Amino acid sequence: MKDNRPNNLGHLFNGKMAMKRREWRGFKDTAYDFGYWLLTWAQLSAMVMKMPIRFTKALFRYRWLASYLSTPAFIDRHTLGQRGTQLRITHMHFDSMVKATIKIVLTTFKADANLGESPKQKALSDKIVLFDEMMMLQIMAGFPNLIGIPYQLVPVFECSLMDQQSSIPYIDAIESYGLPSDTCPLPTTEAGVAIEDDYPRMGKCFIGSTMPCDGSVMSTQYQDRRLKLPSFAFSLPVRYDDPEVEKAAVEDVRACIRFIEEQTGEKYDWDAFFKTMKRFNRETEYEIEKWEVNKTPYPQMTGASMALYRMYTYQMNGGIDPYYVKLDEKVNKVMMRGYANKEKCCAEPRHRAIVWSCPAHYYSNFATWCENCWGINVLVDMESLNAVRPFNLESQEEALKDIAHYYERMTMRKHTNGGHPHVLEELWRVCAEFNADMVIMYQHIACKTMAGLNGLFEEQARERGIHLIWVEHDLMDPRTVSRREMRGKVNRYMQTIMREEPVDPTLVDFEDEKAW
Template identity: 40%
Template sequence: MKKRPFKERYPTLKSFLKGDGPCHYIGDRYIEGTNIYDRREWRGVVDTAYDFGWWLATWLKMGAFAAKNPVRILRAFWRYRWLSAYLAAPHMVDKWIAGDRGLMLRCDRHALNAMISDTVDILWTMIRADRKLGKTKYTDKTVAFDYTLPRHIMLGFPGWDSVNINQQCAFMLPLMIKQMGAYYIDQSVSVGIPQDMCTLPLVEVGVAVEHEYPDLGNFWLCTNNPCDANMMDNAVMYRELSDNGRKAVHAFVTPLMYDDPTTKELGVHEVCEAIKFVEEQTGEKFNWDAFRDGIERVNQVTREELERWDIYATTNTIGMNGVCQGFFSIYFYQQSANKHFERESAKILKLFNKGVEKGINTIPYARHRAVMWSCGSTYNCQVANWLYTCWGIAPIINMDSLTGHNLVDTEDMDTMLSDVADWYGRTPMRTHTVGGNRHILQVFETARKFNCDMIVMYDDIGCKGMAGCQGLIEEEFRRHSDEFKICWLPHALMDYRTVPPAEARKAVNDYMRTVLGEEPLDPTLEVFDDDAGW
């Protein structure tokens, strides 16, 4: 920890006890050259204790996971390189709640609790069913979905487990250890796939190249969601995920022009075909009642999410920070009805409402309310918190939080199928990036709705869809420059080497200093070296 006089950090006893103030000197806490704390963030007496309790709970959950079957889990650690990333999960949590205080800390902790609890469940679901670790009674009863394919149809097959197989094995890795994504990207490139593609499918393929996907179930559902690159990685992973053709594979596709009325029939047809495929493979009839019940449960969480949107839009009670809000929403979208999300979503909404009642401002030092648009980074997802702690830019809503929020009418089967088809077409990273340029340009409408004065535009260097409309965005930004302050935030989704976090921060620093002429709230965060960090 860098030496800084106590008086400078906490001018009054009250500020120490509450851990409050515009500047948290978070950069002082990092071990030199990393983004790893040398001691926990001081958030005041109550919040530090609260956070520490949850931090211990995270370890307890991980311990409980290991205790389920220590030998099998040890073998899994030996077999799968990616699994080791989860040992850094507590650090990931620290990154995601940096700067959180009071209500926001509580809401984010509840959101994280849902995600961690569910991740532990899914990891165990995969490991216990994995043939590579020995066949069990679960092996044949577990179904693999592509990571970008929501598993809602499995609500109609009670008694069957399902997992988004690339989510835990690939997507989540750089969230915990940024170097982990790069390793698997190199594996993809080693078999001839160009490195200039979107890096998320490259990581997924890299895991397949290393034969590191668990071998579970007897069939697999792939998809064209959300984009061309992910569609093609499904093709390249065919051998690995179908176990050289021994497992049945079904392409559960969704229309690219998902909100064009002429494509509606395709969406519905593909949902029905996917259900039919699962029926054939499982030998079980689709249970419409169970499906309807499950969808109702999903609807409830969606309603709660929509209520939170209203609060985001009209108040400063922004109960969840930019990172937790985005991932909570995306994660739930993939998982469908799920006890952890249902429980925590209700609690979070309760906290939100309480905050509104009391008029709590969770972003007291905000200079700007920002909408975060386009696909965000994984290895640098915490940059959303940095925007607030360093520059007072409060992310109010993320583009990918605004996906899959349509309520499903469960009154009759046809309407339900139609709404579910809509749902499948509105995937994260897709709703606003395909189906016509008008979806991208919804950024302005969204910024107005959420009462934002700033747009932070992620620039994923590997995304071909967004690269193709760069000029359009530039021109539209100029047209709206009187209404919004607009800043680009570069990244390479899963590959920290291409756009290191420091470079992304520099782009914002330059904009804030030279264009807006502002000074940072926390100067220790403006420039720091975290190259060797996670």
């Protein structure tokens, strides 16, 4: 870290789509980083070469697809300034996400009737069960012959992380249709993609959900209307802490399984489910170890990579692909080695921070910037702190309760649903546990669930002497609050309240409005 300390990172940004050049991190780390960059391109190229005709058709059919060309730049943004253990872990995490996405894209394009119909395509499509926004796939572990696909992941969710401009045409389309501009851009974009007819056409049935908020409940009908597939409203109780709600939750899980069985003709395979959940339990243990290390004075993975990876393993994989548990083992080894060597996670760690509320998709590497510019280490993210209770591996009845428990406490839903203790008091508990002195408090302006507690957050933080830096954003619409304005919020706080000098002054202000 001494010899190749990152500096002048702001000079890499030249106001254009891509950065001026790659960062020099010393020979070893630059070679490691470059190796992964090549690997990403190789995997993307291999994906296209597997079905070049369907891919070419897709490129003309779907506006969002071009955003995937920026995948290597997306990863670069998250590794900026990183060295040693931190760099290795981030690359391993991102590589696993690239692999998983490629798998989903390939399956999607093979099954998509919009790209051409055939008996082979139809057969694959009939094996697919589509899942609504942010839903976990654990329930599919008992259907080993079927494929669960989070329907909006590829056309909406991931694109918006990779390319800040990707959601804009869809937001404009649905607002022209009549949707008010104050709704959350995630369900808004999902509805926009439906109105623009830009979803792949596939699947045997659709599992709609209430997760994680009122907007997502409502956008489901736009997709449902377009999909014209048999659908099931998977709607677990909101007040999930109430012991009285468990019965209804279990009934709904049971009804969902029954629905998939009826639609596909498959029988639920409990042995397959337990086998997968055994793997998932192990993954959860690895996740807890990451948190434990980050609670110490020597955190080994800060920034967004932990949260994004968690989203993949917890939600989109759910133990189904054995690849992840092997990767977790590898990451764990690297992490524990770094911890044993008391390695610092960045050049100049100054503040221990928690990220609360949902981060901006168009600036998912904001935490990386905070670290490089001001030495603010983000130790954990609200979206990572989901359920960790181990799945029961013997009793079907208990397993149904576990499924309900997990779905009720999935990303966002765990905190934004069920009452203020889950998000307000929970924040102070997490701050104490991670020994954090600062909170990057995202104010996603269209998230009414969080907005309803703004004043209480402010008052209670003041009472506790915690630095709460409010950073406004509009999730997937950078026109409302730009990346630069988001940085400005932290800059002003650090300069006027904390009276600190930046670690890297070139990062305080730079132009990236046109960047991916």
